[in-house]
Amino acid sequence: MKNSKKKRSGFVKGQSDFTQLPTKFVYLNNGTEGSMPVSVIKALNKNLKKWANDPTTSYETDPVLGKRQKKNRQAMAQFLGVQLNNVCLTDNTTMGLSMVMMGLNFKAEDKLIITNHEHPSITSPTWILKQKLGIQVEVRDFPQPAELSRMNADQLIDYLFPDIPELRNATALCISHTYNTTGVRLPLDKVKKRTDKLNIRYLIVDGAQGLGMVDMSKAGNRVDNCDFYAAPTHKWMNGPPGTGVLYIKNLQLCPPEFYPPLSQKMGAYMSGDEAHACIPMVEALTVRGCSMIPANVALTKLLKFFDKIGGQAKVEQHILGLSCTVRDYIASQSPDSLISPADNELQSGLVSFYPFNWEHPQKCFKDKDGVIAVVDKLLEEGVQVRYVPFPTVDFSDECKLQGHAPNLIRDCSGEPVEQTFAIRVSTGYFNTPEDVKLFMKTLKKVLTV
Ligand SMILES: Cc1ncc(COP(=O)(O)O)c(C=O)c1O
Structure with a gap:
């Protein structure tokens, strides 16, 4: 082009x-990919050069580029209206969802509910769980387009997630904030109410078509309606490629409820040493080898761009x-x-x-x-x-x-x-x-x- x-x-x-x-x-x-404002491109270039100039110091100890990424995570937490230890920076939505679905300690008797419009970033780990563990999967069909286009939010939630025995007491509901197929945005506060009514343990949300498109401070969009919310910053946010965010609600989350599947920190949970045993799960998921940290630093410029506009x-x-x-x-x-x-x-x-x-x-x-x-x-x-x-x-x-x-x-x-x-x-x-x-x-x- x-x-x-x-x-x-x-x-x-x-x-x-x-x-x-x-x-x-x-x-x-x-909805497929964003562009980037000039300030983000400049910050990305500048931080790549800084990294190339002194790689070890950059990775090990630099206060901004360093591997724990506290400053970058803090900036994103503030943007989402949550705390530092709710936020892990990822490469994309797929990585965040996979961390969650492979991390939760599912057993064969558990049941996952999805809809027939989920993206492969949800269906793919669902298949793995089904193949590996024999987990039960309940697929809820969306109404046909002619009916869907005339529905309101309450009618749609009643249609998708009715109070029926097949859905009650399920282990997890895995859905999209906004459907990449139809453009339907589900009000997350109402979905949360429904999962509580159905006594579903976890609400896991694919936010690929949410973050950066809508105001995340509004009740229906807030990530803290969910137990887990995975999103990209490379689509509607218009951040660098290979950047994303995973929100985890439970600050005490740890094994055996959740094992960090992509991490160098599992040992910390096994040490028996209390100071280590309470390491926040988002930190365990952050220490996973070298990530594209210069891009995450550029994200903080992007958040300033949001303030500016x-x-x-x-x-x-x-x-x-x-x-x-x-x-x-x-x-x-x-x-x-x-x-x-x-x-x-x-x-x-x-x-x-x-x-x-x-x-x-x-x-x-x-x-x-x-x-x-x-x-x-x-x-x-x-x-x-x-x-x-x-x-x-x-x-x-x-x-x-x-x-x-x-x-x-x-x-x-x-x-x-x-x-x-x-x-x-x-x-x-x-x-x-x-x-x-x-x-x-x-x-x-x-x-x-
Ligand atoms: C609903 C949905 N989920 C997940 C993805 C994958 O996003 P990512 O590239 O951030 O993993 C997309 C990409 O279009 C999507 O539309």
């Missing part, structure tokens, strides 16, 4: 700091404002193609819809080749969105009617399930109303066949 010479103009504070995003290109895929509430307002415009546009032309819900509480910075024929908007298409063709045509016109697959239950007849073979994936039971494909638009902080207008104009052109 070539950079244009013209300077990026800003619509809200700090947008012109995203100097590496080309100006004549509309990037609407923050007015804080998380401002960021959320901008992102959700733009996604509302996208949603309304799709709804006004082809209400049946819309997948993302209209309810304020469920809304996020992601909008998903099935592509459709502009002249005959009731004709949606959901097959892989058709959807990818639209994404590719948009890219040729200088607009980047992405396609997302997700499972459906009523696709096969429709597929057969259209002469397409259903696309199959495997769910947690190992059974093949059918999936449909949709277009997903992410409206990031760096996007402007002009970007969204250009997307809408280009979409109309591409779908007019």
Whole structure:
């Protein structure tokens, strides 16, 4: 992607700091990867050079670059409104979730609940637990898109997690804060209430599509609704690649309830020495060999960037404002193609819809080749969105009617399930109303066949 010479103009504070995003290109895929403001790129370069200049001192004793990372963890803890010893810096969401799911001392008789829309960062460790331990897995199906798009948060929580014997007293509920497929954001305070009512022991949340998109100080987004919350700082936060955060609620967490699976500190819990036995779990998970610490230092610059632009509430307002415009546009032309819900509480910075024929908007298409063709045509016109697959239950007849073979994936039971494909638009902080207008104009052109 070539950079244009013209300077990026800003619509809200700090947008012109995203100097590496080309100006004549509309990037609407923050849900996959973010860009970085210039202050973060500079801090990353500066700290890499500092490290290269004196590697051993940097790693062993430097107050900022040093291996325990207290300053970097403290800055992130403050951003999340939690304590230093609730926070471990990771490489990404997948690492955080894997640490949790491999760390908890699950037994064969335990039960995990997930939904059929979880990302592989949850389903993959779930499969391992099922294969290795024979753990029970209960998969809850989301409603079909037509029903989902009209639901409110309470209705959806009742649908997904009803008070039924299959869910009561489960060991863990593993879900996403925001679904990368449909853009549904679950209010975590309400989910927490439901897990308490169902007497589920752990609430484990995949925050890949949460942190940096929404205001984490709001009741429905707070990480302390969860026992564990794993998130990236390389997506909506727009931090360096290979950075992320894991929140752990229980400050006393230790073996045998939880064994640190990626750590050099298990010995501390076995020493019998009380001073060592109470080492915070986040610290045990931090001491895991050399990490990309210069990138974590650059994160502290990123948190200052958030302060400069007015804080998380401002960021959320901008992102959700733009996604509302996208949603309304799709709804006004082809209400049946819309997948993302209209309810304020469920809304996020992601909008998903099935592509459709502009002249005959009731004709949606959901097959892989058709959807990818639209994404590719948009890219040729200088607009980047992405396609997302997700499972459906009523696709096969429709597929057969259209002469397409259903696309199959495997769910947690190992059974093949059918999936449909949709277009997903992410409206990031760096996007402007002009970007969204250009997307809408280009979409109309591409779908007019
Ligand atoms: C819901 C969800 N979970 C997890 C991930 C993986 O994120 P990471 O690259 O931070 O591990 C993604 C990436 O798109 C995602 O959308």
